[in-house]
Amino acid sequence: GENVEQHPSTLSVQEGDSAVIKCTYSDSASNYFPWYKQELGKGPQLIIDIRSNVGEKKDQRIAVTLNKTAKHFSLHITETQPEDSAVYFCAAREGNFNKFYFGSGTKLNVKP
Amino acid sequence: NAGVTQTPKFQVLKTGQSMTLQCAQDMNHNSMYWYRQDPGMGLRLIYYSASEGTTDKGEVPNGYNVSRLNKREFSLRLESAAPSQTSVYFCASQGSSYNEQFFGPGTRLTVL
Numbered sequence: 712g713e714n715v716e717q718h719p720s721t722l723s724v725q726e727g728d729s730a731v732i733k734c735t736y737s738d739s740a741s742n743y744f745p746w747y748k749q750e751l752g753k754g755p756q757l758i759i760d761i762r763s764n765v766g767e768k769k770d771q772r773i774a775v776t777l778n779k780t781a782k783h784f785s786l787h788i789t790e791t792q793p794e795d796s797a798v799y800f801c802a803a804r805e806g807n808f809n810k811f812y813f814g815s816g817t818k819l820n821v822k823p
Numbered sequence: 824n825a826g827v828t829q830t831p832k833f834q835v836l837k838t839g840q841s842m843t844l845q846c847a848q849d850m851n852h853n854s855m856y857w858y859r860q861d862p863g864m865g866l867r868l869i870y871y872s873a874s875e876g877t878t879d880k881g882e883v884p885n886g887y888n889v890s891r892l893n894k895r896e897f898s899l900r901l902e903s904a905a906p907s908q909t910s911v912y913f914c915a916s917q918g919s920s921y922n923e924q925f926f927g928p929g930t931r932l933t934v935l
Contacts, residue, residue, distance in 0.1 A: 712882065800865055800866065810881060811856070813865040815864055816863075
């Protein structure tokens, strides 16, 4: 099955700085890569996603890049704000199946 | 719309007891999922149901059973709970292959 690794496990930045979270995957057949934000005591919520036929996608302050050759994808958050503090998860969808594999999560702390 | 609802929110069991976690969605989604979340391990797929009447194993199915009762409801059963099943359980639903997964608020289960 797919194996998704996520780094770093914790990330602390100053408000206004950028944050980057990186993930690698093992299965070249994986074709869809969502990113989720989880606030304390709540379920994960999708913030951005990218399909395997696209190299980059941007939505206001967040962007995701995908390198299929190297099998890695990254989340970029610019102009971070205290409300961005949460746990972020990357995931990969296995081929044509509805199976999703998640990274271990990154706890982002944005200091005011 | 309530989205994805889960009951109960909290549960404490003794080793060997059984229980069923309930999940319902009101978004007319075809696919539903059960995940467990453990510290430092992200979310791991237990079982999923691509459509009403079908269920498939995920990464960690041992010790669990599921029922896709109808299109709205997908339950997870622990027949004989073990301390290793102490975790937070999330249910999710998804409309189509590339659509986001919507997560419920989670059930925090402790097995003593």
